[in-house]
Amino acid sequence: MLIGILQAGHAPAGLVPGDAGYSRLFQDLLAGHDFTFRTWNVVDMEFPDGPGDADGWLITGSRHGAYEDLPFIAPLEDLIRAIRENGRPLVGVCFGHQIIAQALGGMVEKYAGGWAVGRSDYNWQGSPLALNAWHQDQVTRLPDGATRLATSTFCENAALAYGDTIFTVQAHPEFDRDQLAALIETRGAAVEPDRLDRARALLDEPVDNDRLAAMIGRFFREGVAA
Template identity: 55%
Template sequence: MKIGILQTGLVPENLSEEHGEYPQVFMNFLAGNRFDFETYSVVRGEFPSGPEAADGWLITGSRHGAYEDHAWIAPLEDLVRGAFAAGKPVVGICFGHQIIAQALGGTVEKFQGGWAVGPQVYDLNGAQVTLNAWHQDQVTSPPKGAITVGSNDFCAHAALLYPGQAYSVQPHPEFSDAYTKGLIDTRGPGIVPQNILDDADAKIGTPLSQKALADQFALFFREGRIA
């Protein structure tokens, strides 16, 4: 099965040498599922010929906001809608979660409650999971047809299921402790309030539910379901 990775952001330069760019991070995250991958750097204006170019699509995270005025946003939304129309499964993470919702008529906003950083606990599809997060934007109003399957007190729509069509999550299940620590130390200061960074730093090492999410993504790509 060929998965097209739609790269919507760039790993900070000081972290990319150790951890790789987002596509490599996701290839590692989904390793062992016998997927083939092809990457399209949509953040640089590189797009596939259409939704039929892959069997499924994965949209990465980004430092950009889904509501920002970038030339690649509208074509990406068109591709999302095209994938739905073509019956191609779509998985979105953080920005990917947001752009899918926005493309289908939902609302994405800079959350007035501030930032979620580091290990966070979510109720996800009837189970408790812990995943690293790094976001201020949120889906505040899901589109018609989306089912909220994950949430916590800070993020009401932390995971959305579009039955048989898409599955998206606000946190970053692909983020390791080392990568999140790197963000806390080098990208967060001056952007994220220091007390939030300190709290996140103190929680680094909390056991994460990464495999559970990798398994869900793989199952969704193959069978259009998460359980």
């Protein structure tokens, strides 16, 4: 199964070994699930011809906001709607989670409560789950047809499903300890100091990236987002 990775931003230096970009993190996360991958750098206006260019799609994180007036935003929203209409499975992570919601009629805004950074606890359909987060923007209004899968005290709409073809999550299952540490050093200046201190203190605590990888793998293969 070919997964098309739509890379919506460039990773800061030192975040990914060899500066391979966010796409490499997702390929590593989904290793062992019998997928092949192709990457389009949509942030640089490199787009596929259409939904049929891959069997499933994944939109990465980005330092950009879904609501920003940038050249790649509108065509990416058009592609999201085309993928949905086509019925190919689509996964969104962080920015991907937000831009999908926006493209389908939801709203994304900066959260007045500041940043979520580091290990965060979620209620995932009644079960606890921990993932690394790095965001201030949030989905604040759900599109029609979206179902909430996970929430937290800091992020109400932490994971969403749209029928059996779209699955999105606000946190970063592709970020391990090293990526979080690199983000703290390279992009931590905008974050409240006490939250950076908390993130540093929790760097070595376990997170449930493997559980999310299994969910994403199952979703691509079977259309089950749970």
